[in-house]
Amino acid sequence: MNSKEKILDSLKKACGDPLPRPEIDLLYDKTALVEEYVRTAEASGTEVFLGEEENITGIITQWSEGQKIQSSVPRLREKYPLVFDEDMPFDQDNIPGVFVAEASFGVVENAALWFTDEELTSRLLAFIPEKLIILLSRNHLVATMHEAYARIEEGKTFGFGLFMAGPSKTADIEQTLVKGAQGAKELAVILY
Amino acid sequence: MLVGLFVPCYIDQLYPKVGKDTLEVLEKVGCTVVFLQDPLCCGQPMANSGYEKMTRGYEKPFLKALQEVDYLVTPSASCSSHLTHHLLKPLVGKEELSRVRELTEFLHDVTGLEKLKASFPHKVGLHLSCHGLRGLNLGTPSELKVPHYSKIEEVLSTVDGLELVVPPKADECCGFGGSFAVSEAAVSVKMGSDKMKGMSMAGVEYVTATDMSCLMHLEGVFQAENSPMKIMHIAELLNSEEGGSGNQ
Amino acid sequence: MKGTHANLSKEFITTSDKTDWHNDALWFLRAKRDKQRDTIEDWEKLRSTAAAIKDHTLSRLADYLQTFEENALQNGMQVHWAWDDAELREITASILRENNARSVVKSKSMLTEECGLNPYLEKEGFDVVDTDLGERIVQLRKEHPSHIVVPAIHLKKEEVSDTFHEKMQTEKGNADPGYLTAAAREALRKDFIKADAAITGVNFGVAESGAVVVCTNEGNADMGVHSKKTVIHCMGLEKLVPGYKELAVFTRLLARSATGQPVTVFTSHYRKPRPDVKQHIIIVNNKRTDIYTDPEFRQAMRCIRCGACMNTCPVYRRSGGHSYHHTVPGPIGSVLAPFYGKEKNKDLPFASTLCGSCNNVCPVKIDLAGLLYKWRQKLTDETSADTSKKMSMQVGSSILKSHKKYGMVTTAFRWVPKSLLQSKFNPWNSKGEDGKKARVFPEVPGETFRQWYKKRQK
Ligand code: SF4
Numbered sequence: 001m002n003s004k005e006k007i008l009d010s011l012k013k014a015c016g017d018p019l020p021r022p023e024i025d026l027l028y029d030k031t032a033l034v035e036e037y038v039r040t041a042e043a044s045g046t047e048v049f050l051g052e053e054e055n056i057t058g059i060i061t062q063w064s065e066g067q068k069i070q071s072s073v074p075r076l077r078e079k080y081p082l083v084f085d086e087d088m089p090f091d092q093d094n095i096p097g098v099f100v101a102e103a104s105f106g107v108v109e110n111a112a113l114w115f116t117d118e119e120l121t122s123r124l125l126a127f128i129p130e131k132l133i134i135l136l137s138r139n140h141l142v143a144t145m146h147e148a149y150a151r152i153e154e155g156k157t158f159g160f161g162l163f164m165a166g167p168s169k170t171a172d173i174e175q176t177l178v179k180g181a182q183g184a185k186e187l188a189v190i191l192y
Numbered sequence: 193m194l195v196g197l198f199v200p201c202y203i204d205q206l207y208p209k210v211g212k213d214t215l216e217v218l219e220k221v222g223c224t225v226v227f228l229q230d231p232l233c234c235g236q237p238m239a240n241s242g243y244e245k246m247t248r249g250y251e252k253p254f255l256k257a258l259q260e261v262d263y264l265v266t267p268s269a270s271c272s273s274h275l276t277h278h279l280l281k282p283l284v285g286k287e288e289l290s291r292v293r294e295l296t297e298f299l300h301d302v303t304g305l306e307k308l309k310a311s312f313p314h315k316v317g318l319h320l321s322c323h324g325l326r327g328l329n330l331g332t333p334s335e336l337k338v339p340h341y342s343k344i345e346e347v348l349s350t351v352d353g354l355e356l357v358v359p360p361k362a363d364e365c366c367g368f369g370g371s372f373a374v375s376e377a378a379v380s381v382k383m384g385s386d387k388m389k390g391m392s393m394a395g396v397e398y399v400t401a402t403d404m405s406c407l408m409h410l411e412g413v414f415q416a417e418n419s420p421m422k423i424m425h426i427a428e429l430l431n432s433e434e435g436g437s438g439n440q
Numbered sequence: 441m442k443g444t445h446a447n448l449s450k451e452f453i454t455t456s457d458k459t460d461w462h463n464d465a466l467w468f469l470r471a472k473r474d475k476q477r478d479t480i481e482d483w484e485k486l487r488s489t490a491a492a493i494k495d496h497t498l499s500r501l502a503d504y505l506q507t508f509e510e511n512a513l514q515n516g517m518q519v520h521w522a523w524d525d526a527e528l529r530e531i532t533a534s535i536l537r538e539n540n541a542r543s544v545v546k547s548k549s550m551l552t553e554e555c556g557l558n559p560y561l562e563k564e565g566f567d568v569v570d571t572d573l574g575e576r577i578v579q580l581r582k583e584h585p586s587h588i589v590v591p592a593i594h595l596k597k598e599e600v601s602d603t604f605h606e607k608m609q610t611e612k613g614n615a616d617p618g619y620l621t622a623a624a625r626e627a628l629r630k631d632f633i634k635a636d637a638a639i640t641g642v643n644f645g646v647a648e649s650g651a652v653v654v655c656t657n658e659g660n661a662d663m664g665v666h667s668k669k670t671v672i673h674c675m676g677l678e679k680l681v682p683g684y685k686e687l688a689v690f691t692r693l694l695a696r697s698a699t700g701q702p703v704t705v706f707t708s709h710y711r712k713p714r715p716d717v718k719q720h721i722i723i724v725n726n727k728r729t730d731i732y733t734d735p736e737f738r739q740a741m742r743c744i745r746c747g748a749c750m751n752t753c754p755v756y757r758r759s760g761g762h763s764y765h766h767t768v769p770g771p772i773g774s775v776l777a778p779f780y781g782k783e784k785n786k787d788l789p790f791a792s793t794l795c796g797s798c799n800n801v802c803p804v805k806i807d808l809a810g811l812l813y814k815w816r817q818k819l820t821d822e823t824s825a826d827t828s829k830k831m832s833m834q835v836g837s838s839i840l841k842s843h844k845k846y847g848m849v850t851t852a853f854r855w856v857p858k859s860l861l862q863s864k865f866n867p868w869n870s871k872g873e874d875g876k877k878a879r880v881f882p883e884v885p886g887e888t889f890r891q892w893y894k895k896r897q898k
Contacts, residue, residue, distance in 0.1 A: 176618075181660070383755075
């Protein structure tokens with residue numbers, strides 16, 4: 001018997017009667033409130049801008065403070081062309097100073113933003129730039145992770161999927177919270 | 193109502209007053225009380241040390257008593273919890289198990305508090321002992337999100353003049369833990385000493401609990417550290433007439 | 441015995457000035473957890489749902505593992521099965537060799553810690569860099585994590601500063617956490633660039649989609665996974681959940697219970713490798729089937745390694761993670777440890793007052809205190825007993841069984857001179873660090889309750 005067979009065999013011998021798959025039936029407010037999202041996002045260390053479609057680029061320019069901007073958002077690509085090269089991921093010339101992406105949706109209870117390969121184009125782009133600006137439509141908010149995963153299940157399958165809730169952080173040294181451990185040091189969301 | 197009083201071994205030996213006060217409180221609320229001579233110990237000291245098997249036979253006097261009395265009451269939450277969660281649990285049904293009660297729980301759930309009358313004009317800190325709180329659900333532990341209640345506070349609210357203080361971390365373990373107190377003495381004493389600091393910051397004169405074992409440990413630490421705080425079992429408070437207008 | 445919890449914790453308490461500080465640091469996490477709990481109306485139901493999901497998954501674990509494997513293969517992942525720690529080590533090393541990888545960046549994984557992966561790979565000539573900051577700190581100090589979520593919680597920032605100064609030439613004496621974190625980031629960036637392969641642990645495996653889910657706050661797992669051509673995920677076989685619906689429950693519970701955050705900063709779902717990338721999943725047993733087979737202990741496999749039971753444990757907080765001398769410390773560690781060596785870990789189930797606080801914070805409602813109690817009963821049977829303890833228990837239990845003996849002891853007890861009861865021969869009178877008595881034995885009253893009752897009846 002190989003290890004796989006040995007493992008499965010041991011489990012099958014001992015498993016007993018199968019228990020039913022439980023209903024997930026929890027009580028909570030299912031309305032996704034913008035104000036509540038802003039609160040959880042700010043608590044996560046995210047800077048939130050309430051914007052409109054028209055002033056998105058204005059906010060981006062202002063917040064980027066002259067750094068190299070690249071974007072995966074189709075309507076912004078022309079303005080902020082994407083030069084990041086996955087095959088040379090650490091090549092400083094190709095890493096954006098600021099990366100702009102659009103989240104597929106956001107979760108109110110914990111400020112998590114959902115991305116897949118489609119929104120990111122390169123997976124590493126969610127981690128390697130020092131600053132991220134994320135566009136999020138007010139119509140794309142869900143209340144909790146329950147709705148979030150229901151949406152993921154209904155949506156297209158993905159190769160890589162990511163929830164990001166705030167800039168990279170650590171509190172590994174004496175519990176002192178420090179932003180920018182390995183990933184982005186700053187995260188801004190433009191809620192439009 | 194016929195109540196069989198079980199006085200655990202260490203209360204019998206070291207804190208007989210707690211037994212007396214329990215008996216008198218039970219009589220005060222109108223129970224006919226018989227002291228159960230036969231059971232000496234619930235078996236917890238051995239069982240918690242991994243020698244449950246040495247307590248075979250311990251259940252017999254309890255089972256016998258349950259046939260003779262309406263309730264079996266004890267002034268020790270940890271003994272009550274050991275009886276209902278371990279020693280007797282596999283042997284008797286739910287109904288019979290529910291006739292084994294710790295004193296506070298018994299007063300709160302069974303007799304009601306109307307007839308309680310005591311007075312103790314002091315600031316008393318409440319230590320929420322683990323077995324009472326998490327074993328017998330005498331109140332709501334700080335870990336859970338459940339509507340707040342406290343049987344102990346309700347029972348103690350009948351004592352005139354008693355100013356009850358529930359300090360922060362009142363439900364953190366005092367560090368007694370049976371043989372843990374000796375085998376892990378360093379941690380045990382440290383926990384007791386932290387409990388002492390919490391109580392003394394709250395400015396209390398006395399510390400009370402539903403368990404004399406916790407209090408014995410705390411008393412030992414208070415004395416070693418020359419703290420002026422004293423311990424009082426909840427039964428002692430419920431039977432106190434200090435400074436009261438008197439119910440003689 | 442030297443390395444027992446009792447001795448190691450005594451050392452931590454009496455020879456370091458860290459106890460109170462450590463206690464507060466962990467209580468801070470517990471308090472944050474309580475705050476997050478309060479934001480969820482149905483918190484207790486969320487916990488019981490999580491427990492039920494795990495029990496369901498465990499009851500069909502073999503099926504779910506097979507479904508998981510099929511889906512992962514279809515997604516282009518490669519799947520391996522390791523019976524024990526040695527096999528995990530060998531599979532990992534052979535994947536690395538096949539792909540000519542010499543250096544590895546690794547994100548946090550208590551499983552690889554449990555399986556001794558780092559020392560093995562190093563011995564085999566690979567460079568391994570732990571990239572989680574806390575783990576990197578303990579790795580540089582040649583220590584082990586003292587906590588499963590915050591591995592360097594036992595260290596003061598000055599100690600970290602000294603280590604970084606020595607190993608990374610940071611400014612001497614600069615112990616500012618911001619400064620130290622930035623220095624680590626810079627150093628680790630170089631390690632990320634240099635590495636040939638990435639290894640991660642796994643928080644959840646989603647059977648119906650074949651995805652492995654990794655939760656971090658730093659983003660260190662993703663830095664490796666998305667930049668390397670060889671990627672290995674090491675997953676304990678208990679990590680499965682049926683589908684995304686169930687995953688939702690756990691992503692709501694994990695970080696709230698662990699660090700009091702509403703969710704970890706990054707929750708990464710790896711399903712399909714990037715083009716030209718070889719991505720492997722190693723499903724690891726290492727005694728889990730033993731735990732599974734024991735009907736009483738199976739519930740320990742619900743554990744999602746959140747660390748909440750450690751943060752709340754009054755003993756853990758005061759004694760430090762290393763006093764548990766096992767990879768996973770604290771209440772759950774003491775439940776698991778005897779499966780990895782009864783004799784050497786027989787003290788751990790006794791390193792608890794059974795206060796039950798861990799049961800109440802555990803997001804999957806494991807009866808930790810109950811399982812510790814069960815271990816105590818088993819271990820006194822199945823390991824060499826501490827004879828003096830066993831004898832005293834035997835004597836005690838026989839006295840408490842017999843009225844005659846009890847009566848004799850009652851009398852004798854009152855003859856024992858007070859000076860003896862108050863002396864060092866009474867183990868109750870534990871000594872503190874200064875050699876002074878740390879706990880005093882109570883005064884023995886003249887008569888027992890029984891004697892008083894007899895008189896009263898007359
Ligand atoms: S036993 Fe429960 S509380 Fe402890 S680490 Fe596991 S899941 Fe968390």
